[in-house]
Amino acid sequence: MPLKPDLPLPEAESRRIGFAIVGIGKLSAEELIPAARTSEHAAITALVTDDEEKGRAFARAFDLTDADVYTYDRFEELGAREDVDAVYIVLPNSLHREFTERAARMGKHVLCEKPLSVNAAEAQAMVDACQAANVLLMTAYRCQYTPHHWAARGAVQGGKIGPVKLLDSIHAQAEDDPEAWRMKLDLAGGGPLPDVGIYSLNTVRFVLGTEPEWVFATLHQPKDDPLFREVEESVSFMLGFPDGVVANCLTSYGAHKTTTLRVLGEEGAVLMDPAFTYQGLKVTITDQGGEFQPKLPNPDQFGAEFDHFALCIRGGKLPWTPGEEGVQDHRIMDAIYESARTGQVVRLQPVPGRDAFRGEKPEVQGQEG
Missing domain, CATH: 3.40.50.720 (NAD(P)-binding Rossmann-like Domain)
Incomplete structure (x- = not known):
């Protein structure tokens, strides 16, 4: 056959x-x-x-x-x-x-x-x-290699929902093992923020294609809970982007498993729920024509990573998510922790242009932006 x-x-x-x-x-x-x-x-x-x-x-x-x-x-x-x-x-x-x-x-x-x-x-x-x-x-x-995230990015950057005004994202999960390495500050560098909250941070940046100009944050670390002796339980952070676009993000190690991303424009919205799971991603786009869910394949997300990097190695090209992309998220997370510590807005170094820290675009179905 x-x-x-x-x-x-x-x-x-x-x-x-x-x-x-x-x-x-x-x-x-x-x-x-x-x-x-x-x-x-x-x-x-x-x-x-x-x-x-x-x-x-x-x-x-x-x-x-x-x-x-x-x-x-x-x-x-x-x-x-x-x-x-x-x-x-x-x-x-x-x-x-x-x-x-x-x-x-x-x-x-x-x-x-x-x-x-x-x-x-x-x-x-x-x-x-x-x-x-x-x-x-x-x-x-x-998440920068899935058809669903690229469809969300395409709807946002392609103008389907009009000028973007607000975004919100939640990534939370309940942890119960105080001996797990992710609960140790010297091994993890933080709690839920660098582990699961980074999905919200990185995906908001990816969908918009621009970089935040300021952050404001608060965190909660229970005093008498042995699970959170070293790392925070929850972080709430706000990101201010160019043109007055604001993103609100929540992450926690003490809340029910939740992974969502919502983008609100003047003329429509994009909702991903679930937004960060390994399988079963779903994106819903609301524009002037109504609400619809694009039919997209569900390729193995890790296989897509492997293949993109393999092709970049073979072709001598900078990957779409190079080390510089990871460094930028760390700059922002460092600022989030500083804001939570001081209670003040922290200004970030301005970054002009779009996709400033990204390399060669991957080939992904649903890719528009």
Whole structure:
């Protein structure tokens, strides 16, 4: 039976861009490794872990060998692997810089989970290290690679809802393990803001294509709750964009799972609910013709990341979400924490133009903006 003409043909694994996954936690096991196996241009060729037994078990499950498993102290041995073109760093935030710099010294490109690091200075050091080594650095902002987010961006920037006035976004989830690394300030760099609140921050910037000029924020950290000994429970932050556009965002580790994005224009609105989940994204657009939901595919978000970065490596092009995009979010988050501490509005460095920190556009269905 012949294949459908529009069915993309994946490359042979020997011709794909090879990735070493650094850190085998839940995200790697349940999302990244399976996603790479179904991608068109990427392949997992090595695993790096602190648990060799677990690494060997995953290697066997995904057609790798024991020789493809490395511990963190053997990380530099990847430098001799011609089939490892890049690393995907999936470690606690405070380790991102170390492993990015180690990878850059080996001449390996870096795809790094969000947030890029723990603050703007650390993130900028990662960008500088990769530029000095002439390797690419991409921030893993999966929501900038989905048809649904591009449809929302297209409706906003294409004028379907008229001039934008207000945005609001919520990303909250309940955490219950005080020993989880994301609840440790020295490992995470913060609480829900850099973990889940960053989705609201980054997606608002992506949909508008412009950068905020000021922030105002407040946070809550319960005094007697052992779960929040080190990090905040909730953050509320306001972003002021050019032309008087204002975004209100809420994030929490102590509230019911919620992921929403709403954009209000003079003549319509865009609603994403859910907005940040791995599957089941939904976008509703209301314009002068009424309310509708565009029919869009639901490709694997992590597979889309892999493929975009693989094509950028092959073509020598700056990724759509390079390290600089991650640094900008850290600048804004640093300002959010400063505002929450001082109770004052914090002004940001003006950034003219559109998509100032982004690179080569990915090929995404629903792409208009």
